[in-house]
Amino acid sequence: MAFMIAQRAFIKLYLITMVEQQRGYGYQMLEEMKENFKPFGYVPPQSEIYRALHELVHEGVFYRTKQLKGNDPRVDFQEIVLYHFTEDGPEKANLYKKQVKTDLDRCLGMLNKAAEDNYGV
Amino acid sequence: MAFMIAQRAFIKLYLITMVEQQRGYGYQMLEEMKENFKPFGYVPPQSEIYRALHELVHEGVFYRTKQLKGNDPRVDFQEIVLYHFTEDGPEKANLYKKQVKTDLDRCLGMLNKAAEDNYGV
DNA sequence: CTATGAACAACATGTTCATCG
DNA sequence: CGATGAACATGTTGTTCATAG
Numbered sequence: 001m002a003f004m005i006a007q008r009a010f011i012k013l014y015l016i017t018m019v020e021q022q023r024g025y026g027y028q029m030l031e032e033m034k035e036n037f038k039p040f041g042y043v044p045p046q047s048e049i050y051r052a053l054h055e056l057v058h059e060g061v062f063y064r065t066k067q068l069k070g071n072d073p074r075v076d077f078q079e080i081v082l083y084h085f086t087e088d089g090p091e092k093a094n095l096y097k098k099q100v101k102t103d104l105d106r107c108l109g110m111l112n113k114a115a116e117d118n119y120g121v
Numbered sequence: 122m123a124f125m126i127a128q129r130a131f132i133k134l135y136l137i138t139m140v141e142q143q144r145g146y147g148y149q150m151l152e153e154m155k156e157n158f159k160p161f162g163y164v165p166p167q168s169e170i171y172r173a174l175h176e177l178v179h180e181g182v183f184y185r186t187k188q189l190k191g192n193d194p195r196v197d198f199q200e201i202v203l204y205h206f207t208e209d210g211p212e213k214a215n216l217y218k219k220q221v222k223t224d225l226d227r228c229l230g231m232l233n234k235a236a237e238d239n240y241g242v
Numbered sequence: 243c244t245a246t247g248a249a250c251a252a253c254a255t256g257t258t259c260a261t262c263g
Numbered sequence: 264c265g266a267t268g269a270a271c272a273t274g275t276t277g278t279t280c281a282t283a284g
Contacts, residue, residue, distance in 0.1 A: 001161075001162040001163055001164070002255090002256095003128040003131070003163060003165075003255085004125045004126065004128070004228075005125065005232070006275075006276095007124040007125070007275080007276070008275075008276090010124070010235060013235065013239050014235070014238070014239065016239075017238065017239045025245085025246095026245070026246065026247095027244065027245050027246075028245095030245095036238075037231065040122075040227055040230055040231050040234075041122040041227070042122055042124060042227075042231065043122070044124075045276075045277055045278080046245095046246090046247095047247090047248085047276085047277075047278085047279095048275095048276075048277085050246065050247065050248090051276095054247090069244085069245085078244060078245065078283090078284060079245075079246090079283085079284080080244090080245065080246090081245085081246070097239065097240070100239075101236075101240055104232055104235060104236055105236075106161055106162070106163075107125075107228075107232055108229065108232050108233070108236075109161060110158065110161050110163065111126075111225055111228055111229050111232070112229070113161075114131065114134065114135070114225060115222075115225055115226075115229075117135070117138065117157075118134050118135065118137075118138045118218065118221075119218070119222055123276090123277095124276085127254075127255095128254080128255075129254075129255090146266080146267095147266070147267065147268095148265065148266050148267075149266095151266095166255075166256055166257080167266095167267090167268095168255085168256075168257085168258095168268085168269085169254095169255075169256090171267065171268065171269090172255095175268090190265085190266085199262090199263065199264095199265060199266065200262080200263075200266075200267090201265090201266065201267090202266085202267070
């Protein structure tokens with residue numbers, strides 16, 4: 001068992017939730033997470049988001065579609081990669097989320113214990 | 122800023138607290154931590170405890186004394202290394218503990234936020 | 243500048259080995 | 264076996280580079 005939850009798992013969890021809510025391409029989700037964790041001084045690195053997305057595709061949770069961003073091709077040709085659940089994606093995702101939840105609680109338990117043991121909080 | 126608290130920092134925190142309470146040599150503290158975190162399935166690796174101790178010595182928080190374990194030399198010649206605070210060790214240790222506390226709280230905040238954001242807890 | 247991807251370098255970690263009494 | 268230490272191998276991470284429009 002690892003010490004703490006892995007950053008990769010943490011990010012994958014958020015990606016799954018964001019795709020559940022129809023929000024979704026890499027850069028956008030990255031920016032959202034950055035904004036999300038600004039108060040904590042945590043800046044998820046770009047490479048980790050893409051690695052996490054690739055893994056989720058590899059694991060059969062997501063599949064990809066490409067799309068041009070914006071409607072007017074003269075204005076914006078930017079191609080983006082959208083992520084969607086595969087047929088059995090939701091099932092797999094829920095299993096994964098369950099596992100991560102367990103780990104999350106375990107970590108919270110350890111950190112709270114550390115606070116008690118070392119600061120008497 | 123790193124994602125989560127480092128295992129090294131976590132262990133150093135416990136070592137400081139244990140030395141504060143006069144408990145003290147490597148193997149013993151390792152066993153205590155193992156027992157301590159058994160419910161969490163976390164087994165601190167031996168190498169990390171020693172690395173952490175060496176770092177704390179290097180940073181001028183602890184100094185070492187050697188001692189034979191047990192009273193009767195015919196029974197037990199085992200040599201152990203005890204750790205004590207240096208003169209300005211307590212000051213340094215308190216500063217370190219303060220920093221770790223900040224990080225601990227930051228991590229708790231992030232994990233609790235993840236629980237809310239992804240599980241609606 | 244948005245967007246994706248890969249390469250690479252650095253570091254923290256886990257496992258194994260070495261030594262001693 | 265208890266005790267300490269170091270070596271080594273692995274894996275995760277952070278930074279940088281590459282490409283494209």
